[in-house]
Amino acid sequence: MQVMENFNHPCGKCAFYGESVWQPVADGAVSVLTRSFVRKDLEVGQVLFDQGSTNRGVFCVSRGLIALRTHHADGSSTLMRLAYPGEIIGLRAFLRDGAHQTEARALLGSRVCTVARRDANHIVQGNPAVLTRLALRCVEEVDTNHERIIGAATTSNKQRLTGLLLRLMENHGERIGGQLRMQLPLSRRDLADLLGVQPETLSRLVGRLKKEGFFSFAGREVGIPAQSLSAGVRS
Amino acid sequence: MQVMENFNHPCGKCAFYGESVWQPVADGAVSVLTRSFVRKDLEVGQVLFDQGSTNRGVFCVSRGLIALRTHHADGSSTLMRLAYPGEIIGLRAFLRDGAHQTEARALLGSRVCTVARRDANHIVQGNPAVLTRLALRCVEEVDTNHERIIGAATTSNKQRLTGLLLRLMENHGERIGGQLRMQLPLSRRDLADLLGVQPETLSRLVGRLKKEGFFSFAGREVGIPAQSLSAGVRS
DNA sequence: TCGTGTCATTGACGATCGTCAATTTATCCG
DNA sequence: CGGATAAATTGACGATCGTCAATGACACGA
Incomplete structure (x- = not known):
């Protein structure tokens, strides 16, 4: 097997770096598909892909700055x-085989390395190490500051505590006498850690939820009145 | 190629579900390594792995509840x-080939499905689709509520804004007359979105940072005095 | 039973945040 | 240049949060 062309990769930072896409031609030789890694320059404000688009490929930012923005039904x-240089865009849509959940737009003059979906699949199937790099990149992006920043305070602490308690009840709650209740496996301190607040603040959040009647607390026990379960979650 | 044993997988939820680990024995037949997916039961408080441990494998929670806890130098x-049932633990250490950054301990009586590192590598190299599932699972966990909860308010908004600005300067700032400065490609509204606060609050955060002198703002321009760069970030 | 230590709650106070409103500044276009 | 529109800032006020401190509840061992 012989690679006919030494492909000049447009991006030295992305997870596909060093990979080539080839197809067999004859006599065991392969032809490199040079159009697999398409260098694409974006002007300020230019859209890389639209929200809801199914043009699934994997993009990695070579330089510049890309904003991923969600448009809501009310127009906001x-x-x-x-996405900073070196980061990957569109991985979720690629892996899920679904539509993009955000619009990607250049905030600065930018360059991205585009890997078409078919070619990305080709690479990934031929070389699992690439997918390992993709998955690792994905894990690492979770740790970056701006990822943690996202969605931080958009919902109130009361809502977040409600969500956490409901999730716990959903997994481990028991029906006892018309109530869904469970023994909380977490200390107040642990709950506070998860919400990122102080234990005293958490205690007051618990107190407010208790007073509003949707949750009942007895020490480390928490319960939900059965009639409330179908009524949904209060604000 | 013939699989000699139909492996009974201990966990119907994890990303490895449906996969078998086999090794060739003779005549093109393969032997399933039944010990690849080890069902492990944990009592309340039992430790699955310690922080800093390099016993890298991939675990998926079959039932129960696992807490991943970071121990700090000061003893706290x-x-x-x-980690709820169906979720994966240890993926980061596995992919990075590094040590666990957290201690994993059962909060309830739990069962996990253990895939040894060697076997996980074996599966992943033999079937890229598994790694796709792993990566997808990783992407999806970012979206879950409790992942968003993590690290939300642990650092103050001022610190988070400082980190965001520094990251932007780092990537796109220019040295102009003893100052590192840049044209912010984001509106105040965008900055507020990223921090999860209201635009008015962001305006006040900017104002405080400006008054403290570490950053200077002029409309959409932001700068850092050169002498401050080596001094580090203020609180 | 009685300490004792840990955890949870409550109070007080200053700081910050969300909301509404008004004002100032910036930007765009004729 | 001037006017219109949008963006950013500032003020005011009530609600919430962080911090320090005190109190209450609970488990555990002597």
Whole structure:
């Protein structure tokens, strides 16, 4: 097997770096598909892909700055993430085989390395190490500051505590006498850690929820009145 | 190629579900390594792995509840994440080939499905689709509520804004007359979105940072005095 | 039973945040 | 240049949060 062309990769930072896409031609030789890694320059404000688009490929930012923005039904929009050089865009849509959940737009003059969906699949199937790099990149992006910033305080602490308690009840709650209740496996301190607040603040959040009647607390026990379960979550 | 044993997988939820680990024996037949997926039961409080441990494998929670906790140098600890049934633990250490950053301990009587590192590598190299599932699972966990909860308000908004500005300067700032400065490609509204606060609050955060002198703002321009750069970030 | 230590709650106070409103500044276009 | 529109800032006020401190509840061992 012989590679006929030494491909000049447009991006030295992305997870596909060093990979080539080839197809067999004859006599065991292969032809490199040079159009697999398409260098694409974006002007300020130019859209890389639209929200809801199914043109699934994987993009990695070579330089510049890309904003991933979600447009809501009421016409407003929220900036969800910034993609800095070296980061990957569209991985979720690629892996899920679904539509993009955000619009990607250049905030600065930018260059991205585009890997078409078919070619990305080709690479990934031929070399699992690439997918390992993709998955690792994905894990690492979770740790970056701006990822943690996202969605931090958009919902109130009361809502977040409610969500956490409901999730716990959902997994481990028991029906006892018309109530869904459970023994909380977490200390107040642990709950406070998860919400990122002080234990005293958490205690007051618990107190407010108790007073509003949707949750009942007895020490480390928490319960939900059965009739409330179908009524949904209060604000 | 013939699989000699139909392996009974202990966990119907994890990303490895449906996969078998086999090795060739003779005549093109393969032997399933039944010990690849080890069902492990944990009592309340039992430790699955310690922080800093390099016993890298991939675990998926079959039932129960696992707490991932980081221990700090001063003896305190912080609950970083809860792993519910169906979720994966240790993926980061596995992909990075590094040590676990957290201690994993059962909060309830739990069962996990253990895939040894060697076997996980074996599966992943033999079937890229598994790694796709792993990566997808990783992407999806970012979206879950409790992942968003983590690290939300642990650092003050002022610190988070400082980190965001520094990251932007780092990537796109220019040295102009003893100052590192840049044209902010984001509106105030965008900055507020990223921090999860209201635009008015962001305006006041900017104002405080400006008054403290570490950053200078002029409309959409932001700068850092050169002498401050080596001094580090103020609180 | 009685300490004792840990955890949870409550109070007080200053700081910050969300909301509404008004004002100032910036930007765009004729 | 001037006017219109949008963006950013500032003020005011009530609600919430962080911090320090005190109190109450609970488990555990002597």
